[in-house]
Amino acid sequence: MSLSLPLNPVLQNLPVYQPGRPIEEVARELGIPATDIIKLASNENPLGPSPKAMAAMHQVVESLHLYPDGNAFYLKQKLAAKLHVKTENLVLGNGSNEIIEFIGHALLGPGTNIVVSQYCFAIYPIVAKMFGADVITVPAKQHGHDLAAIVKAITPQTRAVFVANPNNPTGTLAPRAEMEALVRSVRPNVLLVLDEAYIEFLEDPADFVPLIASGAQPNLLLMRTFSKILGLAGLRVGYGIGSPELITAFEKVRQPFNINAIAQAGALAALDDDEHFHRTRANNAAGLKLYVEAFVQLGLEYVPSAGNFILVKVGDGQKTFVELQKLGVIARPMGGYQLPEWIRISVGTPAENQRCLQSLRKVLGK
Numbered sequence: 001m002s003l004s005l006p007l008n009p010v011l012q013n014l015p016v017y018q019p020g021r022p023i024e025e026v027a028r029e030l031g032i033p034a035t036d037i038i039k040l041a042s043n044e045n046p047l048g049p050s051p052k053a054m055a056a057m058h059q060v061v062e063s064l065h066l067y068p069d070g071n072a073f074y075l076k077q078k079l080a081a082k083l084h085v086k087t088e089n090l091v092l093g094n095g096s097n098e099i100i101e102f103i104g105h106a107l108l109g110p111g112t113n114i115v116v117s118q119y120c121f122a123i124y125p126i127v128a129k130m131f132g133a134d135v136i137t138v139p140a141k142q143h144g145h146d147l148a149a150i151v152k153a154i155t156p157q158t159r160a161v162f163v164a165n166p167n168n169p170t171g172t173l174a175p176r177a178e179m180e181a182l183v184r185s186v187r188p189n190v191l192l193v194l195d196e197a198y199i200e201f202l203e204d205p206a207d208f209v210p211l212i213a214s215g216a217q218p219n220l221l222l223m224r225t226f227s228k229i230l231g232l233a234g235l236r237v238g239y240g241i242g243s244p245e246l247i248t249a250f251e252k253v254r255q256p257f258n259i260n261a262i263a264q265a266g267a268l269a270a271l272d273d274d275e276h277f278h279r280t281r282a283n284n285a286a287g288l289k290l291y292v293e294a295f296v297q298l299g300l301e302y303v304p305s306a307g308n309f310i311l312v313k314v315g316d317g318q319k320t321f322v323e324l325q326k327l328g329v330i331a332r333p334m335g336g337y338q339l340p341e342w343i344r345i346s347v348g349t350p351a352e353n354q355r356c357l358q359s360l361r362k363v364l365g366k
Contacts, residue, residue: 010132017122020332026325040346040356041332043168043198043309045231047283047349049266050276053232056269057262068261075259075268079239082271085213088244091251094258096197096225096238100127103221105253106246107159107191108133115153115161117145119170119337121195124162133159143303143311144172151185161186164195166202169337169344171305176206183208183220191246193221197238198307200229200277201284209241218243228308229280230270235263284308287347294357298366309346317343320363327359 020041027034076087083089093099104127108114113134116124125135136158138149145163154161163182166173174182179194186192199205211217222241227233237259240250259267270276291310295302301313314320317340321333324343332344345356360366 010130014129015122015126017126018336021325021330023330026330030326032328037328037330038348038352038355039330040348040352041330041344042233043228043307043346044233045229045280045308046347046352047231047276047280049231049234050270050273052273052276053230053266053270056265060261060265064261066261068257068259068264070257072259072264075264078268078271083209083213083241085209085241086244088247089212089241091240091242091247091254092259093238093240093254095227095236096195096223097123098254098258099221099223099238099240099250100124100193102240102250102253103160103191103193104128104131104133106249111157112159113155113157115150115158117150117163117167119143119167119339120162121164121168122336140170142172143170145174147174147178147182151182154187154190158190160191160193162193162195164197166198166306168195168197168307169309169332169334169339170303170311171307171309172303173202173306179206179208183211183217186219188219191219191221193223195223197223197225197228199224201281201308202306212241212243215243218245221246226267226270229277229284230267230273231276231280232263232266232270235266237263237267283349284347286350287353290350290353291345291347291357298361298364300364309344311339311342311344313342314360314364315341317341320360323363324356324359327362329356329359331356 023034023037023039026037072092076090079090080087100123108128108131110132113136114128115136117138118140128135136153138146138153150161165179208222212220224239226237288305288310295312303311317333318335320343321331324331334342334344
């Protein structure tokens with residue numbers, strides 16, 4: 001018997017986000033021991049979670065029969081102190097993805113639209129369409145954002161503009177002056193969302209937090225995460241930095257207890273783990289340098305990256321992805337991002353990076 005429920009018609013053409021494949025899934029499919037597989041597909045921290053975070057999380061286990069702090073008081077306090085903002089400027093999400101959904105609930109609906117760049121993070125258009133909004137996509141410039149064109153694409157129906165910097169999946173970094181011009185140019189009744197998931201990998205990033213703390217830019221929202229440089233992707237903790245009025249609106253649509261007790265403890269401790277932070281950044285810089293040198297030697301086109309991953313042109317991205325899997329290396333094919341000739345490789349440990357390059361040479365016959 002077929003389903004006769006009156007499903008939301010928006011769902012009929014809504015794409016499904018495809019994450020990087022888990023190690024266990026590939027192991028089952030190919031009959032390869034999980035221990036023989038490396039995953040360089042999802043921009044995860046190859047050094048693992050912060051040791052301080054792991055210790056803190058273990059201490060919480062015995063009290064898991066109790067609900068977590070629904071407002072994450074201590075985590076917000078520490079974040080606010082670190083960022084020099086008030087707790088009223090912060091909202092926590094089950095990963096940054098939930099922050100994007102908050103935007104949908106608060107601002108989007110039929111007859112509205114968002115503006116994004118070509119090669120943007122796939123979740124932006126998916127969430128917009130989920131709420132019945134349209135998506136205006138601005139062509140990329142050298143795989144990066146054409147910020148001037150993005151401003152020109154804004155219409156009276158635009159409710160939000162999404163810009164990731166550094167950008168995922170391309171790794172491109174918009175110049176500071178152009179980002180500052182963008183912030184000044186977006187009209188006050190449009191929310192400018194700067195996705196800064198990879199900002200900690202930059203040595204000298206543009207800092208827009210003071211504009212929010214001072215109240216000078218109430219239509220600006222910054223999104224950050226504990227998933228990348230802090231190595232807590234499995235906990236799903238992201239946060240938004242915005243005006244108190246915007247954060248109040250988000251709190252009305254936030255699910256209760258969306259940040260569980262283990263996640264709160266781990267995130268809180270990770271903020272103090274400077275050693276892990278700097279080790280990760282150093283490992284990432286060395287890994288990117290290794291990949292760039294190898295791609296130049298192999299004659300492969302690549303996109304210079306400011307993130308913890310790199311995009312490389314291999315001819316047939318899907319075929320290369322499949323063949324690498326057979327060798328126990330999980331990368332990310334880019335066909336879903338309209339880049340069928342490319343794959344994205346996350347920076348791993350030195351040994352993982354060497355193995356990935358060795359496998360890539362074999363697959364490409366180089």
